[in-house]
Amino acid sequence: MTELGAIVADARERLVARARREGLETVGYRIIDSPLGPLWVAVGPRGVLSIHYGAEPSPLELRRIVRAYGPGVLPDARRVDDVARELDQYWSGKRHEFDVAVDLSPLTPFQRKVLAVTSRVPYGELITYAKVAHRAGNDRAYRAAAGAIGDNPIPIVVPCHRVVASDGTLGGYAGGLDAKRHLLKLERGAAVPPGGWPPAHLSRS
Amino acid sequence: MTHPTTFGDLLEQHEREIYAYALRLTGDRDDADDVYQDTFLAAFRAWPPPRRGAERAWLYRIATNKAIDRGRRAKKFVRLGDLPIAAPERDGVSLADLATAVKTLPTGQRAAFVLRKVQGLSYAEVSHALECSEEAARSRVAEAMKKVKEAMR
Numbered sequence: 001m002t003e004l005g006a007i008v009a010d011a012r013e014r015l016v017a018r019a020r021r022e023g024l025e026t027v028g029y030r031i032i033d034s035p036l037g038p039l040w041v042a043v044g045p046r047g048v049l050s051i052h053y054g055a056e057p058s059p060l061e062l063r064r065i066v067r068a069y070g071p072g073v074l075p076d077a078r079r080v081d082d083v084a085r086e087l088d089q090y091w092s093g094k095r096h097e098f099d100v101a102v103d104l105s106p107l108t109p110f111q112r113k114v115l116a117v118t119s120r121v122p123y124g125e126l127i128t129y130a131k132v133a134h135r136a137g138n139d140r141a142y143r144a145a146a147g148a149i150g151d152n153p154i155p156i157v158v159p160c161h162r163v164v165a166s167d168g169t170l171g172g173y174a175g176g177l178d179a180k181r182h183l184l185k186l187e188r189g190a191a192v193p194p195g196g197w198p199p200a201h202l203s204r205s
Numbered sequence: 206m207t208h209p210t211t212f213g214d215l216l217e218q219h220e221r222e223i224y225a226y227a228l229r230l231t232g233d234r235d236d237a238d239d240v241y242q243d244t245f246l247a248a249f250r251a252w253p254p255p256r257r258g259a260e261r262a263w264l265y266r267i268a269t270n271k272a273i274d275r276g277r278r279a280k281k282f283v284r285l286g287d288l289p290i291a292a293p294e295r296d297g298v299s300l301a302d303l304a305t306a307v308k309t310l311p312t313g314q315r316a317a318f319v320l321r322k323v324q325g326l327s328y329a330e331v332s333h334a335l336e337c338s339e340e341a342a343r344s345r346v347a348e349a350m351k352k353v354k355e356a357m358r
Binding site: 073075 | 216220241242250252
């Protein structure tokens with residue numbers, strides 16, 4: 001970083017702290033490194049709002065945040081510290097559950113219900129899209145459930161990577177199937193078999 | 206450059222040049238820091254920014270007004286120690302020119318000089334930042350240039 005760049009970075013920290021004190025900042029974000037590449041992470045007044053694969057959020061994601069919390073979305077490393085620390089522990093295998101609060105309030109009631117079910121799937125276990133729909137109270141809505149899981153704004157912490165198709169194949173993943181394989185290998189200690197897992201591996205309850 | 210959706214977009218797109226501008230106007234890091242902070246906080250409070258593409262000149266206008274306000278309140282002596290951090294990156298303007306401008310010109314005229322000759326704004330943008338006609342902006346810049354040249358003789 002140039003001397004001017006470093007000075008501006010310092011000045012920015014003070015500016016963001018003032019904006020926070022004056023109630024102008026509603027959401028803080030930061031780009032964090034991960035074994036799956038950079039993640040854009042945003043934290044709002046009620047908890048983690050977004051973990052986006054890549055260094056920039058999608059315009060859709062940003063509009064969703066701005067609709068819920070206004071334009072006060074600022075780069076703020078400090079606000080992201082807690083979730084960044086928990087993610088580090090997760091990547092090193094030391095954390096199996098996240099303690100940080102998540103904020104699903106900008107989503108529809110059905111999306112919230114589906115993601116609440118997804119959040120309860122334990123570390124290393126698998127569940128099918130159909131089973132998530134069932135637990136969310138609507139057996140027939142498995143496509144809609146799959147849609148809600150695909151749009152999960154807080155992957156990893158809300159572990160949508162643990163949701164697979166009924167035949168044991170991986171289904172989809174916002175971060176790409178390689179990312180999903182990486183997460184499942186980390187949690188289950190073994191590479192995803194070609195063609196996925198036999199249905200016997202999937203949660204039956 | 207995309208139209209900012211959030212404060213963060215506005216900040217990330219323009220903070221560096223606005224900070225450099227503030228430093229070139231004041232010659233002092235602490236003063237520049239205040240102008241930079243006051244500018245962006247005012248912009249956040251006045252959200253949303255003006256029409257697409259005009260937000261840069263809008264920020265320069267706020268920064269210029271903040272610097273002029275500070276100039277009125279500030280001490281009379283000028284410190285130039287931090288100016289080299291934002292040494293001009295343009296042909297035809299040297300650090301010595303800029304230091305002379307900071308020492309000899311009142312803040313408003315200095316702003317005209319820096320906006321056009323160092324920041325490289327068009328006269329339309331300078332006129333927007335200084336809240337005057339384009340013709341007036343041209344004459345302010347010319348006047349400022351003349352004074353800087355005279356002072357350097």
